[in-house]
Amino acid sequence: MKRRELLIAMATLAASGWLLRPSNQGQPHGDYFQTINDYLRRAGPGRPLMLIDRQRLAANCKTLMSMMPRHCQLRIVAKSLPSVPLIQEVMTHTGSRRIMVFHQPFMNALADAEPGCDMLLGKPMPIRAARRFYSELSHNEQSHPSPFKPDQQLQWLIDSSSRLEQYLSLAREQQRHLNINIEIDVGLHRGGLTDPQQLDAMIALIEAHPEQLRFSGFMGHDAHVGRLPSFVQSAEEGHRETEALYQQYIHRLYHLNPTYRKQDLCFNGAGSPTLALYDDSTVVNELSAGSCLVKASDFDLPLLQRFQPAAFIAAPVIKQLNGLALPGPLPLGELWQSWDTNRRQSYFIWVYGFNG
Template structure:
């Protein structure tokens, strides 16, 4: 990313009267990333947008339109409630199992849009009891372990899985809608353990066995109506449509935080930035009560000749502009006024911005209030984020 790009972004923020730490989404880059994702997704596979990674309704609306999908994945009940209100047409799959007590407190009005995730026979029994006692009709998706080993039904205990399928087939209050098999380990395992290709083959083989058990237990016609969800931002492009999967989930890749700087995502651009106002600049910063030590450290290159203090800090993010800026190892983290070492020739001054790339989206996107939508020239809109409680 060029100096000119960040000069334009800084000018846009100043023109918009924004002088606070701000989360910015570049809408031109977002649009280009959506087009790239559609090219990278195998024909016949639907896309499900992971809401927690883009937790703002206007941002989600753009992405759902750009990817031509009404499918969302949610991980937080307050967000589910807000999503149902804003997107009455959305089909929502829970990305993690919810405590039955939390589900009991949810309005039955949500049940027509929500697919609750079940990971064990015990949780299925709890949900069955809730549905029977309340008269609710719950849509259920079963979590299956295809290699991540973070929970879910396993092939080692295949009897539990087929018993769950049978229970869901016969229970008038519970309705099986599909399976979810998550596998982010494919792109993250060290090469010393295995290759991505072998991990993918193992995950696909496991999913195929779960699918075969579903066909055997429910019949081919019933099994064919189910959702078979898999994938993630680091793996969605690996599926060619030949397995049982009917859809892949993703979202973080669309804004590409640094955790997704992966070879498989080279076609995508960073589209999210944090802009932090510079409050102070310091020449030859000194450690308190240690002037001579500070001088020696500067001579040894262990302390900078120039530094700045920003508005805020301590985010899951890394500085990306100006080039060479880095968090001060001597002063450490601060959420109030974090210090960053600067290159000696840096012209950064108070009133300018230090820019960061987030390492993830998710919770970090919720820390700055309304998100600034940047079209490459100006801030064109402000997008409110979801409320953490509702």
């Protein structure tokens, strides 16, 4: 390439970069955040905290219940609302006492605070953690008997025959009757049964030990739906595929034992990102949701546009500096702020961390 052509190419590149520089995004807080900011500056604790807008939370609960298919119950996902008082508030607004739990200490805390709740594990729990749940429950009952009855109010999630064998041993050891909910793979491919015929041996084992085990339903999580580019598979297509897979397991169950048709079983599905895809034709009878009620930025999705953000992280600003000073001998900060006007002020906030 000739020198003249090289200079022209470099000039063109520089001009293109200048034209593509970010526009000025700086602006004052809107009324909503200005009110929050003023309050925290006046009466806040002076440290980072998580804020929950309780009015928005209540409105989101109302929106969620208006979207539920007529034959479906709501199961509140505790992982998305990891606070017993927050769970209790959502229970009040939705009327649901069904909770999906993921963490043994939280299970014991919830059983103590809300003994009338119904728990379903959202992931298979290691047998040692399950044993610890019963141990802490029994220990607490020595000082104050709990109305929570795990034999009726708790479903353990089982993803394989080997884990089912472990829980059968636990039931014998604890002299408990365990409700077994079987995880099925409806396309997410992160665990659970992958073929309806895998049900045969598991149902046979459960039915062979009626004093220790009871089949209580299925759980099929569909977090993959809507995550692929639309030209590969639309959310609607992914949902139809998930429903068809779920139906295969139900058909296989009824083929193995038709009496299950008459039992009150839990067919759990969904999750906040896919909740809006379910209607009265769905094969499940229970939908899980939690994140849509607080709607963190990861859940700012088209299918959740009816919900309002209700959870925010607030941190005090420690200091403000003019410009962008970066470490090192090169004036990279000056170049960056010349190109991007949004880098002309630096704010340092207080966050919890460790510099070791």
